[in-house]
Amino acid sequence: MGTADAIDATEDTGLRHVSGLSTDLRDVVEVEQREVRLERVVLAGVWTSGTVAEAESSLAELAALAETAGALVLDGVVQRRDKPDPATYIGSGKAAELRDLVEQTGADTVVCDGELSPAQLVRLEEVVKVKVVDRTALILDIFAQRATSSEGKAQVALAQMQYMLPRLRGWGASLSRQMGGGGSGGGGMATRGPGETKIETDRRRLRDKMAKMRRDIEDMKTSRDLKRQERRRNKVPSVALAGYTNAGKSSLLNRLTGAGVHVQNALFATLDPTVRRTETPGGRxxxxxxxxxxxxxxxxxxxxxxxxxxxxxxxxxxxxxxxDGSHPDPEAQIEAVRAVVGEVGGAGVPEVVVINKADVADPETLDRLLAAEPGAITVSARSGEGIDALRARIERELPHPDTEIEVLLPYTAGHLVARIHSLGEVLAETHEEDGTRIKANVEAPLAAELADYAV
Known part of the structure; x- marks a missing residue:
């Protein structure tokens, strides 16, 4: 980290404008063709650590997220603070400056580059006089727009409910949806108190909906679990594509498998998992x-x-x-992906770093990544560069079956020959008068099936 860019405690803590964020819609027709009126947004970030470039990169990503959600980005500011203000996120004085910026630009929404507490959202809205949305709500909105499958829609709905639960705004604890019973009796209903408030009722209903949604998701998950168990039973190795949004995973899947999966140059274009069967160069x-x-x-x-x-x-x-080798800060993206992979229990799974978009990447960035990630491989899903090398690398990295067999299969048992080729590693194969002699490494269950043909 260069000393020129590093945060200094004496640095100006005012709002710092980030250039190049505004959405440029060159043709008014483009605006008219939008299905709904664009929200006009100003972005606000709090910069607590790292360099100026990192703070501005984070806000540039927020701008891309806002545009993906259908907003028109008018301006963006970051503020240097040791930590976000607990009341208004950016501090009361800077919140007033932000209100002036909102008035000058004609914005109707402020998007903050962080997850704000319910109190911060309410207080900041009171100051800036327009709707305030945080980064979490923005990403949830994009997911809600892009989910297509029943399971995807249910997962997003559950996430939105989890986010909303602590942020419900009601009439306050002093007002009751139901009143306590009157009368002067000594017990029973007459002594139950003021009853359940409006906000409590809403929260209870939301929790009930969340419980039902979790059950629905669990039911939908069963089908995929069965398919996964079938693959495990047949010992078909599995490879998962993971990466930052818009890194080119779907394009790479298409290049490796010819699957024809939807590809779009947009954030979160893929929400629903796609599983395709393919083969290594050796036919496995x-x-x-x-x-x-x-x-x-x-x-x-x-x-x-x-x-x-x-x-x-x-x-x-x-x-x-x-x-994404063409991104200005791929190291931060790598760190973010590994954090999520670790959170879902994938930290121990072998990993191959695939640097995509090599055809448009800065050579210095590629050299830096290759030095930082030994064993990484560079490819271009668009042009096909490096794809053959990636296929060979996948073949080397997949787990290898450990039971060696030698069998003589009659020519009428072609399906068994095909299974050995598909699920095992063929070491030698000859065609003899009585059938096909194969020496191969296979998994134990297949070896047991072929025991009658052993030589």
Missing amino acids: AYTLADTVGFVRHLPHQLVDAFRSTLEEVAEADLILHVV
Whole structure:
């Protein structure tokens, strides 16, 4: 970290404008074609550690998130503080400055680059006089827009409820939805007190909905668990694609498998897991799973809600950690992805770092990443550069079956020959008068099935 960029305690703590954030809509027709009116937003971040460049990179990512959600970014500011203000996130004086900026730009929403407490949201809204949204709510909104499957929609709905629960605003504890019973009797209903407040009722109903949603997600999860158990029974190795949002995971899946999965240059284009079966260059079958993209400070509500989906990563035999080589700060993205992988139990799974978009990446960035990540491999899912080398690397890294067999299979048992090729590693194969002689390494269950043909 350069001393010129490092935070100094004496540095100006005023609001610092971050240039290059405003959304440029060159043609008014583009605005008119939007299905709904764009929200006009100003971004606000608190910079507590790291360099100026890192603080501005975080706010630039927030701008990309806001645009993905359909907002028009008008301006962005960051403020140097030791820690966020517990009352208004940026402090009362700076909140007043932010209100002036909102008035000058005509913004109708402030988006904060962090997760604000319920009290911070209320107090900041009182000062700036427009709606305040934090980073967590913004990401939840994007997920809600992009979820397509029943399970994806249910997972996002659960995450939103978890976020909303402590932020419900009601009439206050002094007002009751139901009144206590009157009368002068000595007990029973007459002594039950003021009863349940409006906010308590809303919270109870929300908890009931959350409980039902969790049951629904558990039921939907059963189908994927059965498919995963079937793959385990057949000992088909599994590879999971993990990486920062928009790193090119779906493009890489298509390049490796020809799956034709939807690809879009947008944040969180993939929310629903895609599992495809493919083969190594030697003909060994394995599954390749695409997963939801990660992001710095991925809301814990989403990690909890998508835990069943992210199990594809935790239970894989190999993780392909896809990195956007063209991003200005790929190291921070790598750190964020590994944090989430560890949170869902995948820290012990072997990992290959795949630096994607090599065709448009800065050579200095590639050299820096390759030095920091020994064993990383560079590819371009778009041009096909490095894909053959990646396929060979996957074949080397997959777990190898450990039971050696030598069998003579009659020519009528072609299906067994195919299974050995698909699930095992063929060491030698010859065609003889009585059938096909194969020497191979396979898993124990398949070896037991082939015992009658052993030579």
